[in-house]
Amino acid sequence: INHIVHNGGLYKRPFNEAFEETPMLVAVLTYVGYGVLTLFGYLRDFMRQWKIEKCQNATEREEQKDFVPLYQDFENFYNRNLYMRIRDSWNRPICSVPGAKVDMMERVSHDYNWTFTYTGRVIKDIINMGSYNYLGFAQKAGACQEAAAKVLSQYGAGVCSTRQEMGNLDKHEELEKLVARFLGVESAMTYGMGFATNSMNIPALVGKGCLILSDELNHASLVLGARLSGATIRIFKHNNMQSLEKLLKDAIVHGQPRTRRPWKKILILVEGIYSMEGSIVRLPEVIALKKKYKSYLYLDEAHSIGALGPSGRGVVDYFGLSPEDVDVMMGTFTKSFGAAGGYIGGKKELIDYLRTYSHSAAYATSMSPPVVEQIIASMKCIMGEDGTTVGEARVQQLAENTRYFRRRLKEMGFIIYGNEDSPVVPLMLYMPAKIGAFGREMLKRNIGVVVVGFPATPIIESRARFCLSAAHTKEMLDTALKEINEVGDLLQLKYSRHRLVPLLDRPFDETTYEETED
Amino acid sequence: VQEKEELIEEWQPEPLVPPVPKDHPALNYNIVSGPPTHIITVNGKECINFASFNFLGLLNNEKVKSAAQASLKKYGVGTCGPRGFYGTFDVHLELEERLAKFMRTEEAIIYSYGFATIASAIPAYSKRGDIVFVDEAACFAIQKGLQASRSNIKLFKHNDMADLERLLKEQETEDQKNPRKARVTRRFIVVEGLYMNTGDICPLPELIKLKYKYKVRIFLEESLSFGVLGEHGRGITEHFGINIDDIDLISANMENSLASIGGFCCGRSFIIDHQRLSGQGYCFSASLPPLLAAAAIEALNIMEDNPDIFQTLRAKCERIHKALQGISGLKVVGESFSPALHLQLEESCGSRENDVKLLKRVVDYCMNSGIALTQARYLEKEEKCLPPPSIRVVITVEQTEQELDKAASLLKEAAQSVLN
Numbered sequence: 001i002n003h004i005v006h007n008g009g010l011y012k013r014p015f016n017e018a019f020e021e022t023p024m025l026v027a028v029l030t031y032v033g034y035g036v037l038t039l040f041g042y043l044r045d046f047m048r049q050w051k052i053e054k055c056q057n058a059t060e061r062e063e064q065k066d067f068v069p070l071y072q073d074f075e076n077f078y079n080r081n082l083y084m085r086i087r088d089s090w091n092r093p094i095c096s097v098p099g100a101k102v103d104m105m106e107r108v109s110h111d112y113n114w115t116f117t118y119t120g121r122v123i124k125d126i127i128n129m130g131s132y133n134y135l136g137f138a139q140k141a142g143a144c145q146e147a148a149a150k151v152l153s154q155y156g157a158g159v160c161s162t163r164q165e166m167g168n169l170d171k172h173e174e175l176e177k178l179v180a181r182f183l184g185v186e187s188a189m190t191y192g193m194g195f196a197t198n199s200m201n202i203p204a205l206v207g208k209g210c211l212i213l214s215d216e217l218n219h220a221s222l223v224l225g226a227r228l229s230g231a232t233i234r235i236f237k238h239n240n241m242q243s244l245e246k247l248l249k250d251a252i253v254h255g256q257p258r259t260r261r262p263w264k265k266i267l268i269l270v271e272g273i274y275s276m277e278g279s280i281v282r283l284p285e286v287i288a289l290k291k292k293y294k295s296y297l298y299l300d301e302a303h304s305i306g307a308l309g310p311s312g313r314g315v316v317d318y319f320g321l322s323p324e325d326v327d328v329m330m331g332t333f334t335k336s337f338g339a340a341g342g343y344i345g346g347k348k349e350l351i352d353y354l355r356t357y358s359h360s361a362a363y364a365t366s367m368s369p370p371v372v373e374q375i376i377a378s379m380k381c382i383m384g385e386d387g388t389t390v391g392e393a394r395v396q397q398l399a400e401n402t403r404y405f406r407r408r409l410k411e412m413g414f415i416i417y418g419n420e421d422s423p424v425v426p427l428m429l430y431m432p433a434k435i436g437a438f439g440r441e442m443l444k445r446n447i448g449v450v451v452v453g454f455p456a457t458p459i460i461e462s463r464a465r466f467c468l469s470a471a472h473t474k475e476m477l478d479t480a481l482k483e484i485n486e487v488g489d490l491l492q493l494k495y496s497r498h499r500l501v502p503l504l505d506r507p508f509d510e511t512t513y514e515e516t517e518d
Numbered sequence: 519v520q521e522k523e524e525l526i527e528e529w530q531p532e533p534l535v536p537p538v539p540k541d542h543p544a545l546n547y548n549i550v551s552g553p554p555t556h557i558i559t560v561n562g563k564e565c566i567n568f569a570s571f572n573f574l575g576l577l578n579n580e581k582v583k584s585a586a587q588a589s590l591k592k593y594g595v596g597t598c599g600p601r602g603f604y605g606t607f608d609v610h611l612e613l614e615e616r617l618a619k620f621m622r623t624e625e626a627i628i629y630s631y632g633f634a635t636i637a638s639a640i641p642a643y644s645k646r647g648d649i650v651f652v653d654e655a656a657c658f659a660i661q662k663g664l665q666a667s668r669s670n671i672k673l674f675k676h677n678d679m680a681d682l683e684r685l686l687k688e689q690e691t692e693d694q695k696n697p698r699k700a701r702v703t704r705r706f707i708v709v710e711g712l713y714m715n716t717g718d719i720c721p722l723p724e725l726i727k728l729k730y731k732y733k734v735r736i737f738l739e740e741s742l743s744f745g746v747l748g749e750h751g752r753g754i755t756e757h758f759g760i761n762i763d764d765i766d767l768i769s770a771n772m773e774n775s776l777a778s779i780g781g782f783c784c785g786r787s788f789i790i791d792h793q794r795l796s797g798q799g800y801c802f803s804a805s806l807p808p809l810l811a812a813a814a815i816e817a818l819n820i821m822e823d824n825p826d827i828f829q830t831l832r833a834k835c836e837r838i839h840k841a842l843q844g845i846s847g848l849k850v851v852g853e854s855f856s857p858a859l860h861l862q863l864e865e866s867c868g869s870r871e872n873d874v875k876l877l878k879r880v881v882d883y884c885m886n887s888g889i890a891l892t893q894a895r896y897l898e899k900e901e902k903c904l905p906p907p908s909i910r911v912v913i914t915v916e917q918t919e920q921e922l923d924k925a926a927s928l929l930k931e932a933a934q935s936v937l938n
Contacts (some may be wrong), residue, residue: 058788061763067733068704070643071792079795090602091794093611097594098604105608131598131605132804140594148595149587155553156577157586157813158777159570164895165910166554166569168547192779193631195803200633200662203900205535220802228665252529253522265531293526296534327534334804338596340630353535356544362895363658364633365773368810369553370586374595450603 010284012320016420017239017279022430022460023495030430030460037432041081045073056114078454086436087113089451095122097140098131100471102448123446127476129466130450134307134423135394136471137338137378143386144338144377148370155369163355167366175372179343182379183313184323187352188345191360192367194302194332195221197342200359202298203229205328206267211251213244213295214269217277222269222300231267232256238277241285244268248293266295272304272315272331276457276465278418278426280304283315287325296327306336307423312382312395318421336382339374341367394470398423401468401477408481413494417463425466427484427493434491435462441490445483543874544895553578556916558890565890566921568911573746573857574817574827575916576777582816589812597805601794605805613811616818617782621752622762626784627793630806632771633659634799635781636739639769640708641667642796643789648704651685651734653677654903655715660708660739661902666798673902676716679724682707686732705734711743711754715894715905717852717859719743722758735766745775746857751821751828775821778814780806831857831915834922838913841926847937848880848929851908860894860908861929863937870898873907876936881909883932889925 047053057080060070088109096103106121131138139145151171161167172190179188191197202225206212210231214222216238226233234251237243248266255262268290270281281299290297301314309317314331316323323329329345344354355361382391402423409416415428429435432453439451453462468477488494538545551559555578558567576582589609599605610628617626629635640663644650648669652660655676664671672689674682693700707729709720722738729736740753748756753770755762762768767789771781783790793800821827832855839854842861852859866873874893881891894910913922 058786058791060788061786063730064735067735068701070704070735070789072702083795091606092604093606093608094604095608097592098596098598099594102604128604130603133598138594138596138598140591145590145594149590152586152590152809153583156555156583156777157810158572158577158773158779159554160572160577160773160777161554161570161892162895163547164544165892166548166550166558166560166567166890168549169554170549170551173549193634193799193803195799196631196634199637220798224666224798228662249522249526253525262529263531265534294529294531296531332804334596334598338594338598340596340804340807349533349537350535352538352545355547356538356542357897359658359662359897359900360633362544362897364631365771365779368779368807370590370809371595371807448604 010288015280015282017418019277019417020415020496020498022428023497026430026495027460030432033431033433034459037082041077044081045077056111082432084113086439088116089436089439092448098128098133098138100128100133100136100469100473100476101125102128102131104448126443126446126448127472127480128448129468129480130448131469132303132335132467133338133469133471134336134398134467135312135378135382135391136469137336137374139338144374144381147377148374151373152370157368157370159366159368161365162363163361163366169366169369171369171372172366175376178376178379180345182383183329183345185329185345186348187350188343189351189354189358189361190341190343190367192341192364194334194340194342196360196364197330197332197344198222198225198300199228200225200364201330201344201354202226202269204354204357204359205229205298206231206265209256209264211263211266212269213247213251213266215239215271215274215281217274218269218271219275219300219302222271226269238274239279239282241282241289244286245289248289248295252293266293267298268295269298270300272299272301272308273422273424275303275424276426276452276463278416278422278424280308280315280318280419280422283319283321287321291325297325298328298330299326301329301331303335303424305331306382306395307398308421310395312336312391333375337375337378339371339378341371341375398468398470401470401472404474405466405468405477405481409484410496412481412485412488413496414488415496423468425468426463427466428495429462429464429493430460430495432462434493437491438464438487438493441487442483445487447480447483543878543893548892556914560885560890563885563888565885565888566917566925567890567914568917568925569890569892570914571742571774571858571912572777572914572916573775573831573912574777574821575914576775576817576820579777579817579820581820582777582813585816586809586813589809593808595807595809597807599805600803601800601805607805607808607811609808609811609815610805613815614782616815618784620818620822621768621784623768623784623786625787625790626782627790627797627800628806628811629781629783629797629799630779630803631799632741632773632779632781634803635771635783636660636769637663637666638797638799639767639783639793640664640737641798642793644669644704644706648706649689650706650708651682652708653710653713653720655713655905656708656710657714657739657741658897658901660710664708676713677718677720679721679728683728686728686734690732705732706737707734708737708739711738711740712747712853712856712858714742714858717856719747719754719757719853719856722754722760726760726764729764736764737767737769738765740768740770741774741781742856742858744770745821746828746831747855748828750825751775772814776814776817778817779810780814827915831913834915834917834919835913837919838911838922838926841923842911842929845930845933847933848909857913859911859913860905861911862906862908866906870907877907877909879936880929880932883936884925884928887928889928
C-alpha cells in the first residue's frame with residue numbers, strides 16, 4: 001500500500017511511506033523453511049539428549065545439578081537450533097573507528113558457530129552500512145575529536161558521582177543549555193545512557209491511574225519504561241491515526257477500567273523514526289489529535305535527531321512544526337552525534353521536575369566529560385556555530401544519499417519498507433536461510449550489513465537493514481548497490497512487483513528539500 | 519455521540535508535572551568546575567573531595583588518561599551501534615577477558631551504564647512466578663531490576679540471616695503443598711557485598727550455607743566492594759576466602775574503584791552467556807565508548823600492579839572511622855573498613871524535611887571551610903525502605919592523614935555549631 005498523504009494541509013510536503021505486502025508464495029515458502037528448521041531442531045535436541053551428538057552447550061555445575069533449572073529447555077530452542085546456525089552475522093568485532101569504512105577482525109568457526117576463533121587477520125576497508133553514523137561524526141581526527149581529547153586530559157574519563165551529589169560538572173550545564181538551544185525548547189537535561197533515559201524517566205512522569213498509548217513497534221526501552229511506571233498501557237497500530245484516535249476517544253469517554261474514574265493524564269509514546277521499519281511518525285496528525293484530546297506527547301527521536309529536517313533538528317523540523325507542541329522531546333546522542341547518552345527537552349517546569357525526581361539524577365553516574373565535549377562540538381558543527389558549513393553540508397549529503405539509495409534499490413526490484421526520507425532502509429529477505437546467506441555474501445564482497453530476524457521482527461518478515469551516512473560518498477554507495485544487485489540476483493531477493501521506471505541518472509537539484517510555503 | 523463529545527470537552531487532565539518548589543533540596547545542584555578529583559572546586563570554592571566515589575584515586579591518573587587518549591585517537595568517541603550490530607570493538611573483548619581473568623571466573627559481560635548492569639541482569643534470569651529474596655537495604659538499581667522482572671519479592675531484614683532462614687523455611691512448606699510448581703520455580707537471593715545505603719557487608723559464608731541447604735542461587739552486587747575488599751581487590755569473595763564459583767553471578771559497576779563508566783557481570787559461562795541475548799541493557803543499547811573501556815583496562819592494570827593500595831585504603835578508612843566516633847549529635851553508620859560511610863543524626867528532629875535541612879547546614883559549614891561533602895540522595899517516594907537522611911563520607915586513597923584528621927575535626931566543629 002502506498003501512502004502519499006496531504007491530509008487537509010496538515011502536511012506541508014508529500015509523506016510517502018510504503019510497506020509492500022509479502023507475496024503469497026514467499027510467505028508460504030518462509031513458513032515451510034521455518035517448519036523444516038524446527039523439525040531438524042527437534043531431531044538434533046533428541047540426538048543431544050540421547051548423547052548421539054555431543055552437546056556443545058555450557059552446563060550447570062555438578063554441585064548445583066539438583067537446583068531448579070535456570071533455563072527452560074524450550075526457551076532456548078530457538079537459540080540453540082536456529083540462531084546458532086547464523087550467529088556469525090552478529091556481534092562482528094571491529095577494530096577501527098566505525099566510520100564509512102571499517103576494519104573487522106576475521107573470525108572463523110570450526111564447529112558450526114558454537115565457538116569462534118580469531119585468525120589474527122584484519123579485513124580492511126569494509127563499507128559500513130550497519131553503524132548508526134548518520135552525520136558521519138564517528139571520526140578519529142578532526143575538530144570534535146581534538147576538543148574531546150583536550151577535555152579528557154583536563155577532566156579525566158570518569159565522574160564517580162551522581163548528578164544530585166557531586167557529579168554535576170560545569171560541562172554538563174554547558175551541554176544542557178546547548179541542547180535546549182538546538183532543539184528550540186526552554187530547557188533540557190542529559191543522561192549517560194539513551195536506553196536508561198526512557199526506562200528511568202517515563203516512570204517519573206506517569207504512574208498508577210495514568211494511561212500510556214504506545215505505538216505497536218516501540219523500542220524496548222520505551223516498553224520497559226512504560227511497564228516500570230505502573231500506568232495502564234494500550235497499544236495502537238503502527239503509525240495508524242485512526243487506531244490512536246479510537247483509543248483516545250474510548251479512554252476519555254469510559255475512563256479507567258472497573259472504577260470508571262477519569263484518567264489522571266494520557267501520554268502518547270511515539271518514535272521519530274522506527275528503526276526496524278524505516279517509517280517516520282505522522283507527527284502533524286499526532287499533534288492535532290493530542291491537542292484535540294488534551295493528552296501529552298512523548299517523542300523519542302533516537303534515530304531522527306540530526307538525521308531529518310533541513311537543519312538537522314529532527315522530525316519536528318522535518319515537518320516544519322513548532323517544538324512547543326511536543327511536551328517531552330527525548331533523543332539520544334549515540335546516532336547522529338557520534339557519542340553516547342540521551343537527553344530530554346521541554347518546558348522549564350518539566351525539566352526542573354526531572355532534575356528532582358528522575359531516577360537517573362539521584363542514582364546514576366553522570367556523563368563522562370570527553371563524551372560531553374564530543375556532543376558539544378558536533379552539535380555546534382550541525383548548528384553552524386563552529387564557523388564552518390560542514391554541518392549543513394552533511395545534513396544535505398545525508399538527504400541526498402537517502403533519496404538516491406532508496407530509489408536505486410526500488411528500481412532494482414527489492415521490497416524496501418518505510419518512508420522515502422528515512423536514512424534507515426530495511427530490505428526484505430523473508431526466508432530464514434537468506435538471512436545468513438545475505439550477511440555472509442555481502443561480507444565476502446567487503447560490505448558490512450546488518451540482518452535482523454525473529455524476535456526483533458515478526459517471524460516471516462526478516463530483513464537486512466542499511467543505515468546510510470553522510471560519510472558515504474557516491475562511489476561507496478554505487479559499489480554497495482552493485483554488490484547488492486549481484487547478491488540479490490544470486491539469492492533471488494527481488495520480490496517486488498511494482499517496478500519503478502528507472503530515472504535517467506540526473507544530478508540532484510534544489511528540490512531535494514522543498515522550502516515550506518508560509 | 520453528543521454525550522461522548524461533551525465528555526471529551528469536559529475532561530481535564532492533570533498537568534504533566536506538578537510544580538517543584540524552588541528551594542527543593544535536590545533541585546539546586548552543586549556545580550563542580552573542573553575535574554572532580556582530590557582537590558575539587560565546588561560552587562567556586564576549592565575543597566578536599568570527600569564526596570566522589572574515587573576510592574583508588576584513578577580519576578586523575580596520568581596512565582589511565584593516556585590510555586584513554588590513545589583509544590580516542592584510534593576509535594573516536596562513540597561506538598555508533600549496539601553490540602550485535604558492529605558495536606563490538608576489540609577493546610570490549612579485551613576488557614571482558616581481563617575482568618574475567620582478574621575475578622577468576624570463566625566469562626564477563628560489559629554494560630555501558632552502571633545502573634543498567636544489575637537492573638538488566640536480574641530480569642534476564644528471574645521471570646514472573648520466580649521468587650527472589652532480597653535484603654531490605656538493597657540499592658535502587660536492584661529494586662528496579664526486581665520490578666522489571668515481575669517476580670515475587672520477599673524482603674528480609676538487613677543482614678538478618680535468621681529472618682532470611684525463616685522466609686526460606688516458609689517457602690519450603692509452601693513447596694511441599696505444590697511440588698509440581700516448586701520444581702519449575704526458580705529462587706534467587708540478591709545481596710550486596712558492601713551496601714551503599716548502610717556501609718555494612720553481607721555475611722557471605724552463612725549465605726553460602728543457606729544456598730546449598732535450600733537450593734537458592736545467589737546474585738551478588740559488588741559495586742562498592744570491587745576494588746576495595748580482599749587482598750587483591752577482588753571483592754567480598756576474596757575477603758571471606760570463598761570459592762568464586764559458589765556465587766552464581768557477580769555484578770559490579772566500573773564507576774567507583776575503576777573510575778570509568780559502565781558496569782560488568784562475571785560468573786560461569788553457563789550463566790553469563792544468557793545475558794548476551796536477554797540482557798535488555800546489553801542488546802538494545804549502544805556499547806561502551808572505547809575510550810572508557812581503555813581507561814578501565816588501564817585501571818585494572820594499575821590495580822593488579824599495586825596490590826598494596828587496598829590495604830592502604832582500608833587503613834585510612836579505619837582511621838577516619840575512629841576519628842569520627844563520639845561526635846555529639848551524629849552517629850557513624852558503616853563498617854570500619856568501608857570507604858563509604860554515612861553520618862546520621864542521632865536524634866531526628868521530627869520530620870524528614872527538617873532533618874535534611876539540618877544536615878544541609880552541617881554540609882555547608884564543612885564546604886565553606888574546605889571539605890566537600892554531600893548528603894546521600896534518595897527518591898523518597900520510590901524507595902521501598904527509605905534510609906534515614908545522612909551525610910555521605912567517602913574515603914579515597916589519595917587523602918593524606920592530615921586531611922583525614924582535618925575532616926574529622928571539622929565535622930566535630932560543624933556538629934557542635936549547628937546541632938547544639
